[in-house]
Structures are given as structure tokens and as C-alpha cells.
Amino acid sequence: MPAALLPVRSTTLRLRGPFMHLTRRNLLATAASLAAVALASPGLAADPIKIGILIPGSKSDKGWMESGYDGLVAAQKANGDKIKVQVIENINYADMEQALTQLASANQLVIGVGGQTQAAVFKIAKRFPKTKFSIVGGNAGDSLPNVAGYDVKQAEIAFVAGAAAAMLSKTGAVSYVGGMEIPSIVNAGKEFGKGAKYINPDIKYFENYTGDFDNVAKSKEATLAAIAQGADVHYHILNLGLRGMEQAAKEKGTHIIGSYTNYCGTDPLYTAYSITGVGFQVRYAIDQIVAGTWAAGYKPFGLKMGPEASDIVVCSGTPEMKAKLDAIKADILAGRIKVLEG
Structure with missing residues (x-):
């Protein structure tokens, strides 16, 4: 299998000198004494x-x-x-x-x-x-x-990301592409759509799954299909498949809300980022x-x-936009907005 391994250190204790002639009982007693000394000695570091x-x-x-x-x-x-x-x-x-x-x-x-x-x-x-x-x-x-x-709890922040997408969209249409069609990924997609409609009940929402978090071609195809129907802001739960979404957005002049980490200012394709605390x-x-x-x-x-575990950052957001998104987060925490598990 393709794997990157960092070596694991192993340590072997060898007894020399007077220890070689100890009886089993004395050896065990001596070992216990040495262990006690090691624990009491600040200069002796514990094994990692x-x-x-x-x-x-x-x-x-x-x-x-x-x-x-x-x-x-x-x-x-x-x-x-x-x-x-x-x-x-x-x-x-x-x-x-x-x-x-x-x-x-x-x-x-x-x-x-x-x-x-x-x-x-x-x-x-x-x-x-x-x-x-x-x-x-x-x-x-x-x-x-x-x-x-x-x-x-990806579904929570996906709802907030959907609200941000609706605020950022100029065409009134947004999209989501997920990888494997498993409950947590599907629930996040549903909540993204609900968050968008929370801001704009008339917004168009397109949702697709590639069956593979890493398939670049399929995620590009799904994003292009949504763009053809008017979507100009895209959200995702993908791994390497994100490259396909990036290719489609770059070709067609649309934008992405990224996931997991705040990289605002590093790529003009991205107008916002959700933080999901992986x-x-x-x-x-x-x-x-x-x-x-x-x-x-x-x-x-x-x-x-807290914000290290889950948050949304709009890269060039207005104070009004931030206040609205903060209010949505507070409503989710208080149970006034209920979201799916996942």
C-alpha cells in the first residue's frame, strides 16, 4: 500500500556487570528499585x-x-x-x-x-x-x-456556510458537491441548502455526490453541471476531488466556500471558509x-x-454579514435553528 511511515523507536535494556549474577527474585526487586529511582529523578525522561x-x-x-x-x-x-x-x-x-x-x-x-x-x-x-x-x-x-x-458536527457549520453562500451569490443559485454518499456527508449537504434558503427562500440549490472524495473528474463534472444551471458559489466535502471543483470554478469565473481551514487571501477562487476543526x-x-x-x-x-472547532469566515465580508452569521450560529447553539446530525 502507498504509505508514509515515521519510524517507531524501540528500546532494549541489556543487563551487564553485577546484574548478570542476580537471582530472579533479586533481579525483580532491583528492577523495581530502579523504576522507583527513575520516577523520582527529574533528569530521567520518560519514554515518549x-x-x-x-x-x-x-x-x-x-x-x-x-x-x-x-x-x-x-x-x-x-x-x-x-x-x-x-x-x-x-x-x-x-x-x-x-x-x-x-x-x-x-x-x-x-x-x-x-x-x-x-x-x-x-x-x-x-x-x-x-x-x-x-x-x-x-x-x-x-x-x-x-x-x-x-x-x-459538519451539518451545523454547513447550514451557516449555506447562509453565507446565499449572501455572496450574485445569480441566486448555489451548489454543493459531496464525496461518499454517507449520512454525515448527505446531512451536511441538506443543511447547506437549508442555510441558503434561510437567507433567500427563492434561491436555487444544486446538490451532487461523486461517490469518491478524491475523484477530480467527477467533482469537476458535477460543479460544471451546477454552473450551467446558474450556480456561482459552491461548497464541498471533498478531499483531492476539490481540485476538480477548483478547475470548474476557475474556468467559469465562479467561487468556492472552502472547508476545514481559514486560508483567506491565498486564492481568489475562495470567498469564504468554513472551519470544521479536524x-x-x-x-x-x-x-x-x-x-x-x-x-x-x-x-x-x-x-x-468554540471557533477552533467550528466557525465561518467570509474573506471580505461586511460587518452586517458577520452579524447575521453570528446570529445564525447563536440560534443553532440555542436550538432555535435545528439541524441534522453529522
């Missing part, structure tokens, strides 16, 4: 916590996977020698279980970046009960005592394991976890 990361797509996709990788880089910078990381990226779906098995065999925490890893994580986690697993993009449902699922959740999982507070179970993120 071994963390494995599965990034199914490309870490440079300008989307979900890149956001997850950026979170990993930030966590490495913050934790330094406290952690040792092994990464596998850009693999086929059929190879996911094998990749997770490799990571689980060598690490104390394994993070699956993407809801598409969830089924494989739950399968492998049963075989490695002493290894902890975190799923970035996990949904409520099955549970195991060694698995944490972090829900990014990297934030990767950092959260790592910070929790380092602090000793990691916990299994389902945990929703979304707007309630």
Missing part, C-alpha cells in the same frame, strides 16, 4: 507516548486530510519529545484494516482521520483492547471501552493521551467547542 495516525487521503488536499495533518504537526510542536508519531497516509479503502493493524501493533493511541475509518477502527479495536483509538469524524452508535469518537480534534486526542485524561465514548464538537 507512541501515537499512530491513519490519514486515508492526501495530507496536502487543501481539505479534511490536510487539516488533520496540520493538527498533528501542531501537536508535535506542542508536545515535543513527549510523543513519538507514526503516520500512514493516502491508502485504498481495502487496505484500511491492514494499516490500522500495523499502527495498533506499535502504538498506544491510534487516530483515524475521517469517518470512513470508523468501521475498520471498531473491528481492529476489538483485537487490540489495550490500544486506545480515536476517530476524528466519528458518529454516535457502536461503543467499545477503548474507542473515542469525535463528531465534528486538526483541532487530532490535537485534542493527542493532548488528552499526554495529559492522561483520554476517555472513550462519543463526544460532539461543533459550534459549542
